[in-house]
Every structure is written in structure tokens, then in C-alpha cells.
Amino acid sequence: MAIDRGIKRKEFIPFYQPIINSMTGSIVGCESLIRWCKANGEIISPANFIDIAEQNKQIYEITDVLISHVTNDIAKLNNISDDFFVSINVVPRQLQNQTFATKLLNTLSANKVSNHRISIEVTERTPFTDLSSAKAVMQRLVDNHIGIKLDDAGTGFGGFSYFQELPIRTLKIDKMFIDTIGTSDVKANILNAIISFGKKAKLTMIAEGVETQEQVNYLKTQGIFLIQGFFYAKPMPFSDLEKYIDNNMKGIGI
Numbered sequence: 001m002a003i004d005r006g007i008k009r010k011e012f013i014p015f016y017q018p019i020i021n022s023m024t025g026s027i028v029g030c031e032s033l034i035r036w037c038k039a040n041g042e043i044i045s046p047a048n049f050i051d052i053a054e055q056n057k058q059i060y061e062i063t064d065v066l067i068s069h070v071t072n073d074i075a076k077l078n079n080i081s082d083d084f085f086v087s088i089n090v091v092p093r094q095l096q097n098q099t100f101a102t103k104l105l106n107t108l109s110a111n112k113v114s115n116h117r118i119s120i121e122v123t124e125r126t127p128f129t130d131l132s133s134a135k136a137v138m139q140r141l142v143d144n145h146i147g148i149k150l151d152d153a154g155t156g157f158g159g160f161s162y163f164q165e166l167p168i169r170t171l172k173i174d175k176m177f178i179d180t181i182g183t184s185d186v187k188a189n190i191l192n193a194i195i196s197f198g199k200k201a202k203l204t205m206i207a208e209g210v211e212t213q214e215q216v217n218y219l220k221t222q223g224i225f226l227i228q229g230f231f232y233a234k235p236m237p238f239s240d241l242e243k244y245i246d247n248n249m250k251g252i253g254i
Contacts, residue, residue, distance in 0.1 A: 003049060003058050006036055012062050013037055014069050015235035016086070018244060019206060019228045022216050027248045029085040031121065031228060032070050033235045034062060054091060054126075063090055067104060070118070071111040073238045079249045087119040087149060092126055096133040101140050119147040121172065124162065125155060135166055142167045149206070154194050163201055171198050173224070175209020181218045195222050 006012055014032040021028050036044035053059045070086050077084075094100045108115055120141060128134045138148050149170040150162060154177065162168055173194055180188035198205045207219050210229030219227065233244060 003053055003056070003062075006038070007058065007061050007065065009039065010065070011037055011039070012065050013237070014066055014073070015237055016073075016241040017228055017235040018233045018241070018248075019226055020232045021225050022220060022227050023225045025248070026081070027245060028081070028083065028226065029087065029119070030241065031087045032066060032089075034066055034089075035235075059091055060094065063088070063094065064103065067107050067118075071107050071113045073241075074113050074117050075111050076238075077242065077245065079245055083116075085117055085119045085147065087121045089121045089123065089151065092122055092128040092134065095120070095122055095137050096128065096130045098137055098140070101137050104141070104146070105144060114145075116145040116147070119149055119170075121149045121151040122168075123151045125152050128162075131165055138167050151208075154190060160197055160201075163203065170204040170206065172228075173205060173207045175229070178207055178209050178211075178215055178219075178229070181215045192222075195224065199223065 012034055015035050016030040016032055018027045019029045019031065020026070034046050034050075036046075036049055038044065050059070053062055067088060070088060074086055090100070104118070105115070108118060120138075142148060147170060148166070148168045149172055150168050151172045152174045153160075153171045155174050163171075171194070173191070177187055177191040177194060179185075180191055195205065197203075204226070205224050206226040206228060207215075207224050208228045210216060210219070210227045210231045212231060215229075216227060216231060219225070236244065
């Protein structure tokens with residue numbers, strides 16, 4: 001009931017975490033991350049409500065709210081590059097339904113936002129139940145210039161078979177593996193295997209949860225330049241994102 005009230009009161013809003021090219025220092029895009037901002041000023045992390053929302057199928061309405069917010073925000077942005085994008089997280093079940101694709105494309109059209117400004121991130125922590133339907137929906141999105149990224153790569157059900165069966169061309173390396181850089185953790189070997197796979201499959205790779213210069217430097221040596229994490233910026237409300245983008249463009253001389 002509380003989540004339903006939050007939806008009706010429009011308390012679910014996106015925060016944005018920049019993705020930076022470590023070679024140039026420029027912002028290439030953002031991931032939108034849902035936050036529950038209550039009327040009393042309390043901000044609730046998705047870790048405290050997403051699982052419940054998925055179980056109760058409220059995640060669909062929350063995603064609709066998020067897409068509406070994000071497209072409205074993108075329409076207001078200035079000083080962004082031609083390739084700038086914002087990623088939106090969806091659960092696999094949504095990508096098995098053509099209605100999701102139709103609503104997304106209609107929302108972009110209504111807000112006069114170019115389709116390529118939106119990218120979809122799908123986690124592999126919950127499985128697809130109908131790969132053929134997912135492939136059809138995702139191919140429709142790709143054909144309409146909406147990119148698909150695999151989030152939490154290496155942590156869940158699909159493994160790298162998704163890249164063989166689905167039109168996914170970007171892999172996001174999970175923080176769990178980034179944290180092993182400079183340690184003797186056995187998962188450091190998995191990180192290197194993921195990077196090797198990504199290179200051989202000619203995938204775009206984005207490193208998530210990057211927090212230190214050592215991690216940035218190591219990733220550079222591995223040819224990973226797209227960085228998301230506290231090292232560059234924490235998730236922020238839209239008003240702060242606008243300032244961040246303006247400062248970033250000034251900082252790189254644009």
C-alpha cells in the first residue's frame with residue numbers, strides 16, 4: 001500500500017549518475033537510478049523497495065513514472081554531446097512485452113526526445129522466461145536506435161549466452177569485480193575473464209562502482225575507459241546534473 005501511495009503522490013524520481021570517459025574527462029551519459037523521495041524529505045534507496053515492487057508487479061508503474069521523468073529531463077538538457085544517453089533499468093519480464101516498447105517509443109515521441117538518447121539496462125540477476133519474445137522486443141528497440149546494455153554482468157542467470165541470443169552490445173562490469181582490483185581476491189580473475197570476453201566479442205564495456213584512482217588506472221591498462229562510480233560522481237538529482245554537465249563542458253574546453 002505504501003508503494004501505491006508513493007506512486008500516486010509522484011514520490012518516485014530519478015537520480016542520475018554520470019558515466020565518464022577517463023581518457024577525455026568528458027561526460028558521455030548517465031544511468032538513471034530510482035529514489036523514493038517522501039514528502040517529509042526522507043529519501044529511500046531502491047534496495048529497500050525494488051524487490052517488493054517487483055514481487056507485487058508495481059515495478060511496471062514505477063518504470064513508467066521513471067521513463068516519463070527521464071524523457072522530460074533530457075528534453076531540458078543543454079550542452080550535451082550528440083551521443084549523450086541516459087540509461088533506464090528494466091526487469092527482464094518487461095522486455096518480453098511489446099507493450100513496453102510501444103509505450104517507451106510513444107513517450108519519447110511525445111517529449112520530442114531522440115530515441116538514441118535513451119538506453120535500456122537489463123539485469124541478469126533475474127532470468128528471462130521467454131527469450132524469443134525478449135529478442136523480438138529488444139530488436140525492435142535497437143532498430144529504433146535504443147541501445148541495450150547488460151547490467152550486473154557475470155552475477156546472475158544468463159551468463160554470456162545472452163550476447164549470443166539477444167541484441168545486446170554493451171556490457172556493464174559489476175562493482176563486485178571492480179572491487180577486486182589491487183587485491184588477491186579470486187574474483188580478480190573473473191574480472192579479467194569478463195574483460196577478455198568483452199574484447200573478443202567487440203562489446204562496449206562500462207565499469208560500475210569505480211571509487212579509486214588505482215581502479216581507473218588499471219581499467220585504462222585494460223582498455224576500459226567508460227567509468228561510472230563515486231570516483232567521478234555520486235547519483236544526483238536532475239538540478240545537480242545540469243550543473244555537473246555545465247561544469248564538465250567548461251572543464252574540457254567546450
